[in-house]
Structures are given as C-alpha cells and as structure tokens.
Amino acid sequence: MSLTQSLASDVVLTDHVSHASVRSAYSAEANAVLSMTQAEAALAEISAWPGYQPTSLRELDKLAEHTGCSGVWYKDESERFGLGSFKALGGAYAVLCLVAQEYQRHNGESISLGDIRNGDYQTFTSKMMVTTATDGNHGRSVAWGAANAGCRCRIYIHRDVSDGRKKAMEAFGAEVIRIDGDYDDSVRLCAEESAENHWFVVSDTSYEGYMDVPRNVMAGYTVMAGEILEQQQTPFTHVFIQAGVGGLAAAVCSRLWMQSGVNRPRFIIVESQHADCWLNSVKAGRPETVAIDVETVMAGLSCGEVSALAWQVMQGCLDDVVTLADTEVAAAMKLFANGDMGGGNIEAGECAVPGALALMAICKDKDLQAKFDIDADSQVLLFGCEGATDETVYRALLDSVQGRG
Numbered sequence: 336m337s338l339t340q341s342l343a344s345d346v347v348l349t350d351h352v353s354h355a356s357v358r359s360a361y362s363a364e365a366n367a368v369l370s371m372t373q374a375e376a377a378l379a380e381i382s383a384w385p386g387y388q389p390t391s392l393r394e395l396d397k398l399a400e401h402t403g404c405s406g407v408w409y410k411d412e413s414e415r416f417g418l419g420s421f422k423a424l425g426g427a428y429a430v431l432c433l434v435a436q437e438y439q440r441h442n443g444e445s446i447s448l449g450d451i452r453n454g455d456y457q458t459f460t461s462k463m464m465v466t467t468a469t470d471g472n473h474g475r476s477v478a479w480g481a482a483n484a485g486c487r488c489r490i491y492i493h494r495d496v497s498d499g500r501k502k503a504m505e506a507f508g509a510e511v512i513r514i515d516g517d518y519d520d521s522v523r524l525c526a527e528e529s530a531e532n533h534w535f536v537v538s539d540t541s542y543e544g545y546m547d548v549p550r551n552v553m554a555g556y557t558v559m560a561g562e563i564l565e566q567q568q569t570p571f572t573h574v575f576i577q578a579g580v581g582g583l584a585a586a587v588c589s590r591l592w593m594q595s596g597v598n599r600p601r602f603i604i605v606e607s608q609h610a611d612c613w614l615n616s617v618k619a620g621r622p623e624t625v626a627i628d629v630e631t632v633m634a635g636l637s638c639g640e641v642s643a644l645a646w647q648v649m650q651g652c653l654d655d656v657v658t659l660a661d662t663e664v665a666a667a668m669k670l671f672a673n674g675d676m677g678g679g680n681i682e683a684g685e686c687a688v689p690g691a692l693a694l695m696a697i698c699k700d701k702d703l704q705a706k707f708d709i710d711a712d713s714q715v716l717l718f719g720c721e722g723a724t725d726e727t728v729y730r731a732l733l734d735s736v737q738g739r740g
C-alpha cells in the first residue's frame with residue numbers, strides 16, 4: 336500500500352462540531368477587532384521590511400485529485416523571512432507598534448515604524464525590554480522584532496521546547512529562560528517578572544485588559560491573507576485553518592471575510608484532540624479552558640485557552656471545528672516532502688499539515704463529505720503555516736515514517 340493510501344485509510348476526525356454562523360457582511364464586532372485600515376497598515380509596513388516577498392500559494396493537484404475537489408491551494412509559510420513560519424509577521428510587527436506607542440506616550444510625538452527600524456530612536460528603544468512566553472515560533476518573531484527595533488528581549492520557554500527553537504531565539508540576541516514547568520508556568524513567570532521590572536509583554540493571545548499587543552500581532556498575520564487575495568482570483572469555497580489560541584484563524588478569516596462578505600468561504604478550524612479549546616468552547620457557546628494533559632506533536636497548536644479577540648471575530652464567521660489525532664501528522668509531512676500532495680517537494684512542519692489531514696478525513700467518508708459540502712466544484716485553501724522550524728524535530732518525524740507505505 337502506498338503511503339498516501341495508508342494515510343488516507345487511517346486518518347479520521349476525532350470529533351467535530353458545527354457552529355452554524357449565518358452568512359453576513361463583515362460584522363461590526365469583527366471590525367472592532369480588525370479593520371481594513373489595520374490590515375492595510377500592516378501590509379504597508381511589513382512589505383517594506385528587507386527581504387519581503389509574498390510566500391508561494393502552491394496548487395496541491397495530487398491532493399485535489401485524491402479528494403475529488405476542483406482545486407486545493409496551500410499557502411507555504413516555510414518561506415517567510417527566513418524564520419520558517421507565518422509567526423514572523425505577528426510578533427515582530429507588534430514589537431514595532433509597541434515601541435511607537437511607548438515613544439508617543441513619553442514624548443507626545445508620533446514616529447514611523449520605518450524610522451524605528453532604521454535605528455533613529457536607538458537611545459529610546461535600547462532601554463525597552465520586551466518579553467514573551469512561547470512554544471518557539473512566536474518567541475522567534477518577538478526576538479527578531481526586538482533586534483530590528485533595537486530593544487532588549489527576554490523569552491520564557493517551558494521544559495518541552497526543543498533546543499533548536501531555543502537557539503534560534505538566542506541567535507537574535509534574546510536571553511532565553513528555560514523553566515522546569517509547562518507553558519502556563521512560563522506565561523505566569525513572564526507576567527510576574529515583567530510586572531516587577533516594568534518590561535513589556537508581547538503575547539500572541541488576548542484577554543480582558545490585554546488587547547492592544549495581540550491585536551497588532553493579528554494585524555500582522557492578515558498580510559498572509561492579503562497576499563492570497565492578490566495571488567488567486569478564483570474564489571475559495573472552504574478554508575481549513577489550524578488553531579492554537581485562534582489568532583491565526585481570526586486574522587485570516589477576518590481578512591477573507593472583509594473581502595467577500597456574504598459570499599465568504601466556509602471557515603473550518605482544525606485542532607489537535609489534545610488541545611481542543613475551540614471545539615469545547617463552541618460546544619459550550621462560550622470560551623472554555625481545557626487542560627493540556629498530553630503535548631501534541633503539533634507544538635504550536637498546544638493551547639488550552641482561546642484568545643478573547645479571536646473569539647469575538649470567529650463568533651460571526653466560524654462554521655465548523657474539527658479535531659485530529661497526532662498519529663498521521665508525520666506521514667502527512669512525508670507526503671508533502673516527497674511531492675505526493677502535489678505542488679513540488681514541500682517542507683511542511685508539524686503544524687503545517689492538519690488542514691490536509693482534515694480534508695482527507697472528511698473526503699473518505701461520504702456522509703461527512705456531504706455535511707461539509709465538499710464536492711467536485713470545491714476550491715479549498717490550506718495553510719502551511721510552518722516549515723522545518725526545528726530541523727532535528729522535522730528530520731526525526733520524517734524518519735519515524737520509514738518502513739510505512
């Protein structure tokens with residue numbers, strides 16, 4: 336049996352729920368979180384960064400043929416700014432916005448993000464310490480943004496964050512503190528030490544009283560969707576978007592929803608079964624926290640709590656949530672690497688494959704396929720949100736598939 340056949344026969348959704356949003360124009364609630372003005376400002380700034388290139392939108396023709404869809408498209412974020420994930424867009428942009436805000440607060444003068452990047456405010460920025468707790472990718476973006484803005488940077492990681500990811504943050508000059516606890520412990524310590532020392536937390540999740548920074552993180556992510564709208568004129572019918580706290584999902588869906596209003600695609604969140612806070616929140620009809628008892632191999636999705644801002648956006652446009660087991664993740668990565676999904680040989684990291692897995696799981700079950708309204712006319716958009724962000728982990732996962740297929 337080929338690897339594609341064996342994966343297709345094994346992959347299943349562990350759970351799913353429909354949210355049944357009514358199709359509407361972009362809502363006032365969502366607009367209060369992310370507006371076209373914010374998305375355009377993020378695109379204007381980020382597209383001026385050295386090395387900026389829109390990442391490829393690849394056509395996965397083999398996956399389309401396998402699932403019987405008209406087209407399957409894959410936004411390949413392995414290429415993003417040499418950082419290997421879409422996260423490069425968010426944290427780094429939010430650091431610059433934060434510096435500009437602080438400068439204005441102190442000096443009553445508004446300054447441009449470009450001038451901050453050029454080092455014109457070095458005396459001011461070198462006194463600012465930015466911090467975050469991270470699984471890896473967000474911290475790398477914050478460390479990069481701090482280096483670009485000339486700020487100091489301190490990153491908190493938990494015991495399971497890989498050494499490769501730690502070193503990548505240190506390479507941007509960040510001080511990385513590894514704690515002997517889990518992600519939540521690292522968040523707590525980061526918050527405590529930052530409050531004591533008047534440091535600035537740049538988090539990718541939002542909660543009551545902490546909205547400005549994560550809003551800018553999400554504004555940075557909208558750049559990806561803006562690029563897609565330039566790259567692809569055929570409207571998408573379905574978007575599968577993986578979620579941790581949901582900042583990525585809300586950013587992408589909001590930008591696509593702004594564009595197409597009532598004709599927007601169906602938005603389907605994909606989660607790990609081990610971190611299913613969106614599934615549980617939709618079932619409960621309000622944000623619910625879940626305990627992370629098992630760390631999913633899709634490290635970036637290992638979040639137990641939805642972001643408040645993301646929840647506000649997704650209330651008006653989320654259609655479904657599906658959850659997956661970890662079991663087929665490595666096999667899917669291998670199919671991408673071998674070119675068996677189509678679109679060439681693609682470096683797809685752990686968090687890049689859940690959309691493809693969910694689509695395959697749905698299309699092997701006629702009832703599910705009908706329920707999700709996927710047929711020969713479907714144009715499906717997937718997000719390859721990371722490449723080999725840790726080369727050792729990536730290789731080990733590909734090697735674990737040896738012997739199958």
Ligand SMILES: Cc1ncc(COP(=O)(O)O)c(C=O)c1O
Pocket residue numbers: 420421422470472473539577578579580581582583584635636638686687720721
């Ligand atoms: C590669 C990757 N994909 C997806 C996500 C999920 O993003 P969010 O937490 O905004 O839902 C993350 C989060 O860290 C990530 O690193």
